[in-house]
Amino acid sequence: MTGNAVVHELRGRGLHVATVQGTAIFSFGIYHEILVFAGNCEDEPTKLTGRQALINNQTLAASVTDTTGLEIAFGRRWSGLTLGRHQAAVLADIPKDAEIARSLYLDLDDLSSTRVDQLDETSCEKETRT
Numbered sequence: 266m267t268g269n270a271v272v273h274e275l276r277g278r279g280l281h282v283a284t285v286q287g288t289a290i291f292s293f294g295i296y297h298e299i300l301v302f303a304g305n306c307e308d309e310p311t312k313l314t315g316r317q318a319l320i321n322n323q324t325l326a327a328s329v330t331d332t333t334g335l336e337i338a339f340g341r342r343w344s345g346l347t348l349g350r351h352q353a354a355v356l357a358d359i360p361k362d363a364e365i366a367r368s369l370y371l372d373l374d375d376l377s378s379t380r381v382d383q384l385d386e387t388s389c390e391k392e393t394r395t
Contacts, residue, residue: 270381271302271323273316285320285328287341294334301327301371303381325357326381327369 274297275283281296282289300316302323329352336347342355359365370380 270326270379271319272376272379273300273302273319274298274376275316284340285330285342288338288343289340290330290332290336290338292332292334292336294332294336297331299329299371299373299376300325301329301369301379301381303367303383326367326383327354327356327371329354329371329373 276298277296279293281292283292283296283298284290285298285300300319302319303326331350331352332347333350334348336345336351338345338347343353345351356369359367365383367381367383370378372378
């Protein structure tokens, strides 16, 4: 069971282009994105800090986006055109044959308290040396 999580937050104003889980998002206005990654088996959180490095190397547990203004999105997760405000929260896909128990605690006002607890067949086991 792991209880650590890595959170990547991005805020922007103006023109913004992003890709998340196969969806391309073009927005003009205010953009806010929170990506939550399941922690790894190490005692300390991952040293990866860049958005793309995290997406490529960590398990994405959830994403939250909030856009105010004009948004055009198309892809696997959703497609559409919004003029106004669009909020979306998406839990990451679990492979079809996998058996995973995962809980997510996410407080958008206090991202430092974010936790991802996961119990699956690849649970972390600590070695003990005598």
